[in-house]
């Protein structure tokens with residue numbers, strides 16, 4: 346055919362790119378303008394944010410620039426093009442509430458690709474869409490109640506004690522300690538224990554297979570990053586012709602096998618451990634937990650969770666839970682090392698609360714540490730693990746305001762929407778002097794004085810992080826264990842790393858150069 350037209354492959358490709366560029370240019374010129382939504386056009390094919398396509402800047406900061414410009418002009422939102430894809434960036438907090446909560450039924454999905462047939466691990470709570478997601482969320486929600494967390498707490502505490510022991514040898518060496526890596530091993534052990542029911546031993550052995558697999562699951566090559574975050578819309582087409590996997594085969598096989606082995610062992614030996622494996626197995630058979638009453642008003646009995654996607658749920662608890670919590674905890678320690686007065690006040694609280702309970706830490710005792718809650722909240726304001734909250738329009742949606750021509754703007758099905766929580770968390774109108782670490786921003790009084798939805802480290806609405814209780818539990822257990830035994834202080838070269846710069850091509854908000862601190866045993 347090409348030969349008949351007298352074109353070489355190179356000429357055809359150049360022609361194709363030229364046509365795409367013209368189509369993209371025409372779209373750029375009209376798309377948002379026709380809807381009456383102010384926009385940032387940018388370049389054909391690349392769109393409004395070259396650094397987004399190149400993955401050369403932290404995504405939170407990229408969106409912050411658009412957010413601040415639009416906010417200065419009093420716009421409730423701004424239209425962008427991420428590559429050729431029109432994407433709506435939300436600026437106004439009422440609009441954020443409308444999308445995430447009030448009219449959630451038009452925005453139920455995230456637009457993260459999954460493939461249940463070829464890669465069952467991708468069919469998890471984070472990626473599933475529509476009714477499938479709704480049913481699964483309904484079944485999994487009771488596995489995260491305070492009572493279940495209380496039952497799992499001893500497993501978490503055992504890992505926190507191991508962390509303290511490992512830190513002891515680091516403190517004795519008197520060298521700077523990279524806390525991010527150590528804390529990633531801590532949270533890997535915690536979630537390995539609670540979601541896979543095994544002792545992953547990564548604190549004892551940094552090269553343990555679970556840590557390697559966890560690390561690899563988060564290390565994206567530039568090309569993987571491009572497909573997963575920048576142009577996921579082209580992924581389904583490419584996957585038809587190229588052998589592109591969402592989760593590399595070895596990682597997929599490893600986590601599936603781990604979960605299946607644990608299940609087989611539990612069923613053979615009738616082991617009960619009060620962890621997520623137990624709870625997932627209960628949900629598999631009955632669709633509800635053993636101690637949940639039957640719903641009298643339900644005409645059809647609950648069906649169980651399909652066996653093929655059971656490991657996927659343990660996998661997503663691990664993936665969504667370990668690096669988010671470890672990076673938050675590591676950033677918290679960096680801030681505490683830079684703010685000794687906050688650290689001392691927090692340590693006094695830890696000592697006082699523990700002394701009132703014979704030195705014994707429990708799930709309920711941790712809740713008495715109110716200043717610790719403030720410190721972690723301020724950390725998650727400055728370093729939200731997810732810098733933007735993504736949604737996709739699942740049913741065409743008329744925005745609650747009109748464009749300059751007086752006509753209401755309609756968002757088409759499939760349009761991505763981003764709520765920029767990093768930008769909102771650094772808006773000086775909500776948080777004066779936003780780059781200063783100040784846990785006083787989270788006293789009850791200070792929280793009441795701010796508008797709703799100006800703080801969303803765990804997202805918002807029906808799709809809010811399901812694991813936030815678990816996250817707070819493991820972070821508080823880790824922080825308590827560290828502070829009751831050690832003091833942290835900055836390294837000599839800390840001005841190279843603080844104030845922090847964020848890693849550009851990272852799924853989770855992480856700082857450049859890691860989180861190095863000095864550790865001293867308390868006298």
Ligand code: HEM
Nearest residue numbers: 471662665666669670730731803804805808809810812816
């Ligand atoms: C500091 C720790 C954590 C942070 C900051 C965090 C943050 C988030 C955010 C921002 C979302 C998206 C929410 C939205 O779209 O509105 C999310 C979703 C999710 N998180 Fe977390 N997370 C953390 C820890 C955890 C843990 C420990 C687990 C599990 C044990 C977990 C499991 C999940 C799951 C399964 C979802 C998807 C929920 C759904 O779509 O229904 N996360 N998380």
